Amino acid sequence: MSVLCLVEHDDEGVNDASLRALSFARRLGDSSGESLIAMCVGAASDNSVQVLGQYGVGELYPVNGAPFESFAPVAWAKALLELAAATSASAVVAAGTDRGNEVMAHAGALSGLTMVANCFEATRVDHETVHLTRQRWAGSLIEEARLEATTALLTVAFDGVDAEATSEPTQVSVHPFAPHIDEGDVAVRVAHFRARDAGVSLADARVVVGGGRGVGSAEGFAAIEELATLLGGAVGVSRAVTSLGWRPHSQQVGQTGTRITPDLYLVCGISGATQHLAGCQSAKHVVAINTDPDAPIIMRADYAVIGDLNEIVPALVDAIRART
C-alpha cells in the first residue's frame, strides 16, 4: 500500500505547489505507515529526482510517450488511476492547481470515486476511512469531514500547507511507466501554447506588489509596475480594478483570480474584501499602504503605512533607486 502523488514539474524543477502536496501526502502516508510514491509526466531531471527524495518519495513513475506530449487531462487521469491500481494506492493526491484539480476531477468521474478538493490535513483512520480537514469558501471556513474510501482522491489547498522536506531523505527508484491510453483519451488536449510577455508569473512570484481602486486610474499603475520590477516581483490587483477595466483579469488576486503564496505582498490601495484576502492568505509578510487605518487589509497586514500610495510608491521607487 502507498500514497500516490501527482507531481507537476517543468524546466525549473518541481513546482512549489507540488512540494506542498508532497508534504501533505507524506503526512497522510505516515498516519498509516504507507510509503510515498509519485507520478510525473515527462522525464524528471536528476535535480528534480533528488528534490523528490528530500520530500520522502520512495518510487517515481515518469510517464512518457506520444499521448503525453501535450497536456491532455483525461490521459493524465487514466495514467494516475492505472498506476494507483497497479501500486494498490490507498490515496491519490495532487496539488490544488488548475491542472491538479482538473486531472483529479476526471479521475473521479472515470472511476466513480469521490474526489475531495482543497484539503490541508488528512489522516487514515482505518482501511475504509480517512479523516479530512479542508477549506471551504477559499479558506474563510474550515470543514472537518470523514471520507469513506479505500482509495481517496484528494487535492491539496496549497496555500494552506507548507512545503516541508523530510528529516530522513529517501533514495528514489525511478520506474518508467507506460499506461494504456486510447485515441479518445487525447481528444481534448492542448493544441498549442503561447507564452505571454516574459516576467515573473503571479502564482510563483516571491514578491507581489498589489494595486487596488486607490491607484485611481489605469495610468496610475505605472508606479506599481516600476516598484514590482525593482523588487523582482509581479503586479497583483483587486477585483475592483479588473471590473473597471484598468488591468487584465490575469493579474487579479483573490478567490476568483489567482491565489498567491509570496514571501512579501506589498499591497497598495486595496481595502481587503474577503474575496481578495482569500487569495493572499498564505503570503508570508503583508505590508499595506492605505489611506484608511481601519481598512480590513490593515488587520491582515504585518506592517502598515497610512497615506496616499500615489505619493508613497513613487517616493519609495526613488529611494530604492538612490540606493544603487
Next chain:
Amino acid sequence: MNVLVCVKRVAMVGAKIVITPDGQDIDTRHLGFTISPHEECAIEEAVRIVEHHGGTVSVLTLGPSEAVEQLRDAAATGASRLLHLQGGEREWDPIATAQAIAEAVATREEADGAYDLILFGNEAPDTGDYQVGIRVAHLLGRPCVSGAKYLELSDGRAQVRREFRGGDEFFEFDLPGVVAVKEGINLPRYPSLPGRMRAKKATIDESEPRWREGALHKQRLSVPSTTRERAELLGTGVAAVPALLALLERLGVLA
C-alpha cells in the same frame, strides 16, 4: 446554438462568516444570496453566443425553492428557459449533483434537441469542488475543458483559451461539449429594466431529482482562528519611506 448554463445559489458572505450552533452550516439569516462571479460570466457568455449565432439560453439550478430567485436574475440578463431541480435544504455532493444535472439534461434533450454547449462556473465559491462540470461531461460522453478565459464557436467546433503559468493554452473540440469558465472571460452586463419585467413572468420548469448519499460526511464547520496582531505602523505618508525601505532590506527583497 442552444446553450445551457448551470448555476448554484450561494450566500453572499462578508468578512466574518457566522456558523450555526450545531456547526453544520453557515448562519444565513442576515445574508443575501447570489451566484458566483464565474457563473455570472458563464451566463453572459451564453447570452453573447446566442446573440451572435441565434438559439436559446437555458439556465439550470439544483437547490432549495428560493433558488428560483437566481433563475429569475439569469432571465433578467437574457436567459429564456429556466430549469429548477428541487434539491431541498440538503447539501448535494458533486457526484449526486452531476447525476441530477445529467439526467435533467437527457430528459430535456429528448424533448427539445441537444444542447450544443453546457457551461459551468469553474468552481462553486462555497464548497470549491472543481468537478461538477467535468462529471456531467463524462456522464453525457462529451468533451470538457475547464478554466476557460476565452471561447469561440465556429463550424461545430469550440476553441477554448485558458491561462497556464504565465502563458495561454488552446484547446479545440467538436460540439456538443462542456466548458467551465472563469471570471475574466467577459464583463457581465447589468440586467435591463425590460429584462427584469420579463423575468418576473418567466415560467420555471420544476423537477425533482433523486437524492443519493455520498461518501464524504461533513462533521463540523469552523472559522479559522485569526489571532493576528494588529499591523505594526511604520508611519504616515512619505515620511514613512525610510522605515519602509529599511523593512524591505530586512526582508531581503532588495537586490
